[in-house]
Amino acid sequence: MNAKKQPVILNGLPVAESLKEPLFSSIEKLASRGIVPCLATILVGDDPSSATYVKMKGNACRRLGIDSKRITLDTSTSTAALIAVIEQLNNDPSIHGILLQHPVPPHIDERAAFEAISIDKDVDGVTMMGFAQNAFGAAPYPSCTPAAILAILDYYQLKVEGKHAVVIGRSPILGKPVSLMLLNRNATVTICHSKTENLSDIVRSGDIVVAAVGRAKFVKAGWIKPGAVILDAGYNAGNVGDVDYAECEPIAGAITPVPSGVGPVTIAALLKHTVEAAERLSMAR
Incomplete structure (x- = not known):
């Protein structure tokens, strides 16, 4: 009797390094012209998870030789005041990328704030x-987590074309853009959400499953087709993803761990986009 094939663990750390390695020469060339790529991160409020994410991004910038400007605003900040800060960053030639940490406090119109970000500095693909x-496959800076998911699929040479991809989640910065990116790679894509009926049956039909719902251990073993590729884009309290890893790992053909899966590749994509934005903006001046 043949032994069951062990799943491929889709470790994101080598994928992240593969994205960052080519950036060193780009940063050196920019430095020779007196340009240091700079990412501005805006944190509104005191959400501890968001603060951790912003700190991680700042540390990653420093390790690569990218400047990081952190702007922390009080929870009571208005939409107008937040937009005014974004406009200042848009007009600052030393800033090449702008990241507004999601989520913002509920009284702020997040979409209006995202739309205030200059398209030339929208390194996380959050504007319309x-x-x-x-959607047209022409974004210089697609949303970073979707870009990370595609980078993982590419790095591990996992086939997308012709496969049925099931995306659980429809947020405008994760579920929707990754669905379009998979569609542009000739996958057949089903998008599931909170109103989807027979969710487990639909997920079970997926050759590729992207979990992006923000609910710890939401996806269970009984939902997974044997041999499916599972990409867990969730990160919840206790360092767990949206997929019940212990249950699903024995069934999957390939699976991302949490942590050390999609997360580090997302940060690497953000750094990559910031360096590329610095190159584009310097050429335009």
Whole structure:
């Protein structure tokens, strides 16, 4: 009797390094012209998870030789005040990328704030123009987590074309853009959400499953087709993803761990986009 084939563990750390390695020469060339790529991160409020994410991004910038400007605003900040800060960053030639940490406090119009970000500095693909460019496969800076998911699939040479991809989640910065990116790779894509009926049956039909719902251990073993590729884009309290890893790992053909899966590749994609934005903006001046 043949032994069951062990799943491929889709470790994101080597994928992240493969994205960052080519950036050193780009950063050196920019430095020779007196340019240091700079990412501005905006944190509104005191959400501890968001603060951790922003700190991680700042540390990653420093390790690569990218400047990081952190702007922390009080929870009571208005939409107008937040947009005014974004406009200042848009007009600052030393800033090449702008990242507004999601989520913002509920009284802020997050979409209006995202739309205030210059398309040239939208390194996380959060604007409607960035989304539209992504839909047509022409985004210079697609949303970073979707870009990370595609980078993992490419690094491990996992086939996308012709496969049925099931995306659980429809957020405008994760579920929707990754669905379009998979569609542009000739996958057949089903998008599931909170109103989807017979969710487990639909997920079970997926050759590729992307979990992006923000609910710990939401996806169970009984939902997974044997041999499916599972990409867990969730990160919840206790360092667990949206997939019940212990249950699903024995069934999967390939699976991302949490942590050390999609997360580090997302940060690497953000750094890559920031360096590329610095190159584009320097050429335009």
